[in-house]
Amino acid sequence: MPELPDVEIQKEYLDATALHKRIAKTQILSRDLLKETTPRKLRTALKGHEFKSSRRHGKYLFARVSSEGKWVVFHFGMTGFLKYFRQEDEKPEYTRILFSFTNEYHLAYVAQRKLGLIQLINDMEGFIEKHKLGPDALDPGFTFKQFRESLGDGRAMVKSALMNQKALAGVGNIYSDEILYQAGIDPRRRTGDLSGEEQKRLYRQMHRVLKTAIDKRADPSGFPRSFIIPHRRGDNKCPGGGELKSLKVSGRTSFYCPGRQK
DNA sequence: CCTATAGCCTGACGGC
DNA sequence: TGCCGTCAGGCTATAG
Numbered sequence: 500m501p502e503l504p505d506v507e508i509q510k511e512y513l514d515a516t517a518l519h520k521r522i523a524k525t526q527i528l529s530r531d532l533l534k535e536t537t538p539r540k541l542r543t544a545l546k547g548h549e550f551k552s553s554r555r556h557g558k559y560l561f562a563r564v565s566s567e568g569k570w571v572v573f574h575f576g577m578t579g580f581l582k583y584f585r586q587e588d589e590k591p592e593y594t595r596i597l598f599s600f601t602n603e604y605h606l607a608y609v610a611q612r613k614l615g616l617i618q619l620i621n622d623m624e625g626f627i628e629k630h631k632l633g634p635d636a637l638d639p640g641f642t643f644k645q646f647r648e649s650l651g652d653g654r655a656m657v658k659s660a661l662m663n664q665k666a667l668a669g670v671g672n673i674y675s676d677e678i679l680y681q682a683g684i685d686p687r688r689r690t691g692d693l694s695g696e697e698q699k700r701l702y703r704q705m706h707r708v709l710k711t712a713i714d715k716r717a718d719p720s721g722f723p724r725s726f727i728i729p730h731r732r733g734d735n736k737c738p739g740g741g742e743l744k745s746l747k748v749s750g751r752t753s754f755y756c757p758g759r760q761k
Numbered sequence: 762c763c764t765a766t767a768g769c770c771t772g773a774c775g776g777c
Numbered sequence: 778t779g780c781c782g783t784c785a786g787g788c789t790a791t792a793g
Binding site: 531576577578593610611612613614651653654655656659749750 | 763764765766767769770771772
């Protein structure tokens with residue numbers, strides 16, 4: 500669920516539902532997700548305030564609180580998402596944090612596996628620096644030149660480089676496969692061996708893939724026929740014909756089409 | 762410095 | 778049915 504397009508949809512969801520609603524109560528149902536803060540600090544920082552805007556950087560979502568310039572940071576790990584609902588008994592399973600508003604609606608941070616984080620911060624740029632996050636993959640200011648520098652020209656496999664959040668932020672296991680497929684590049688290629696033309700194709704396809712996914716609300720069932728994402732763990736067919744193959748790259752299962760990716 | 766690997770957390774699934 | 782190993786769209790810390 501939670502790569503750049505998915506988190507962008509979470510942001511749109513937050514904006515459309517929980518923004519500008521007065522927070523009456525915050526329940527921390529699992530402390531494990533809280534980083535560098537305590538339930539008490541989070542509760543008191545939010546009580547009586549509202550989320551007044553949001554931003555996304557890579558796979559992180561930041562919600563600005565209408566008090567002292569604080570932000571709540573959400574990271575969704577592999578299984579996290581937000582759910583806005585009316586009746587408290589509709590509370591989703593695995594709700595870890597529950598924000599309740601004075602309009603009697605609730606916003607749940609749901610995560611089956613506790614691999615994400617929720618944090619209270621004063622400074623968004625400071626947070627990004629501390630985590631050494633690279634530029635957001637869809638930041639308009641993230642030029643081809645910067646992209647090439649981010650990827651590097653070493654011995655790292657190109658798929659690992661795309662997924663390295665310190666190089667560029669937002670691309671994970673699923674979308675790196677799609678970008679490499681669309682660019683016609685084998686995931687095991689070393690970044691140092693890519694031609695300028697191949698780097699250019701990667702940059703262009705990264706934009707096209709991520710934007711298309713956001714446009715389709717990060718729902719693979721609506722993705723173009725030419726995408727491989729709907730086929731992985733499905734019919735295992737390449738859109739252009741042939742079998743989808745899988746292998747491990749830096750410990751992650753990767754799907755690719757040998758016929759098209761060189 | 763660089764890259765690759767194990768560990769974290771919880772549940773689903775397949776094989777025996 | 779029950780148990781076990783493996784795997785899952787995350788990140789960090791550690792090992793080479």
